[in-house]
Amino acid sequence: MKRYVVTGGAGFIGSALVRILLEDGSVAVIDNLLTGHERNLAEVRGKVELHRADIRDRAAIAPLIRGADVVFHMAAIPSVPRSIDEPVPSHEVNIDGTFNVFQAAAEGGVRRVVYAASSSAYGDSETLPKVETMLPRPKSPYAAQKLVGEYYASVFHSCFGLETVSLRFFNVYGPRQDPSSPYSGVLSLFMKSLLCRRPPTIFGDGEQSRDFTYVEDVAQLCLKAAHAPGVAGKMYNAGNGGRYTLNFIWSLLQKTEGVEIPARYGPPRPGDVRHSMADTAAAVAELGHAPRFTIEEGLKRTLEWYRREA
Numbered sequence: 610m611k612r613y614v615v616t617g618g619a620g621f622i623g624s625a626l627v628r629i630l631l632e633d634g635s636v637a638v639i640d641n642l643l644t645g646h647e648r649n650l651a652e653v654r655g656k657v658e659l660h661r662a663d664i665r666d667r668a669a670i671a672p673l674i675r676g677a678d679v680v681f682h683m684a685a686i687p688s689v690p691r692s693i694d695e696p697v698p699s700h701e702v703n704i705d706g707t708f709n710v711f712q713a714a715a716e717g718g719v720r721r722v723v724y725a726a727s728s729s730a731y732g733d734s735e736t737l738p739k740v741e742t743m744l745p746r747p748k749s750p751y752a753a754q755k756l757v758g759e760y761y762a763s764v765f766h767s768c769f770g771l772e773t774v775s776l777r778f779f780n781v782y783g784p785r786q787d788p789s790s791p792y793s794g795v796l797s798l799f800m801k802s803l804l805c806r807r808p809p810t811i812f813g814d815g816e817q818s819r820d821f822t823y824v825e826d827v828a829q830l831c832l833k834a835a836h837a838p839g840v841a842g843k844m845y846n847a848g849n850g851g852r853y854t855l856n857f858i859w860s861l862l863q864k865t866e867g868v869e870i871p872a873r874y875g876p877p878r879p880g881d882v883r884h885s886m887a888d889t890a891a892a893v894a895e896l897g898h899a900p901r902f903t904i905e906e907g908l909k910r911t912l913e914w915y916r917r918e919a
């Protein structure tokens with residue numbers, strides 16, 4: 610039986626991945642429960658090994674990683690503004706912690722590591738969609754940290770023979786995204802505002818756009834990246850290939866709910882990227898990426914979940 614390890618497996622994306630992996634093997638989760646929650650694994654808790662450990666602690670995580678077939682490295686302190694407000698922990702987790710995971714995997718005989726990279730690495734490119742061959746232009750500590758992780762993934766492959774695949778996630782949304790922090794993903798905050806009938810705050814003019822990608826599509830791609838042949842050492846976009854402005858999404862949500870709640874507008878956020886959209890051709894051709902969820906369907910499912918659970 611395959612043994613999978615998911616760092617950050619109690620988090621929003623990690624826990625969706627755990628559910629998919631359980632159909633294919635045994636799963637151990639490494640999570641410090643800083644931004645993740647045990648409740649994210651509620652109905653699968655009996656089938657998962659949950660280790661409360663911090664990726665900054667190499668000695669603690671090395672024995673948990675040793676001998677795994679595939680490690681999915683999802684643990685991170687996400688958020689562009691958080692990396693500006695709290696650069697030290699974000700650096701330590703996203704760079705030092707990521708190094709520790711690769712190092713433990715290389716020493717522990719792991720076959721492959723799938724690394725959660727970020728679309729923020731592109732920064733403000735002159736053209737859209739964003740293609741893997743473009744020069745990265747990180748605009749925030751978070752973007753720089755995630756990019757360093759990709760470079761480490763690549764050199765752990767070339768220098769130490771560890772198979773690695775980096776996936777640049779494009780604004781993932783869906784059930785279990787935690788809306789409780791000001792650093793939470795914008796769609797989780799929109800959902801909360803909508804259900805509480807309170808105006809959301811939009812930073813800037815709301816015409817910035819994102820390639821919002823449904824969590825299940827990303828989790829499926831992670832599994833494909835774990836097994837695709839001939840892709841070790843490479844990086845791929847993990848997006849949907851579309852883009853929507855915040856103004857459009859907020860108006861769509863109001864229409865769906867049959868309410869009128871004008872948004873409040875605040876100053877643009879430092880480090881913010883203006884437009885983001887993935888070229889998915891390489892992921893489709895080489896990993897078999899096949900996103901299934903349109904924005905309408907994804908938002909509908911997400912809203913249903915928040916209505917039920919939040």
Ligand code: UD2
Pocket residue numbers: 687688689726727728729730778779780781792793794795796798809810811812813817819855878881882884885
């Ligand atoms: C970046 C990455 C994304 C992922 C994420 C992890 C880009 C293009 N995307 O997402 O792939 O790695 O980081 O954190 O770099 N906003 C509001 N009101 C709010 C909250 C946010 O208007 O209450 C705006 C924000 O200014 C931004 C957009 O919504 O323009 C999306 O913000 P986000 O924090 O959800 O994600 P983002 O794009 O920084």
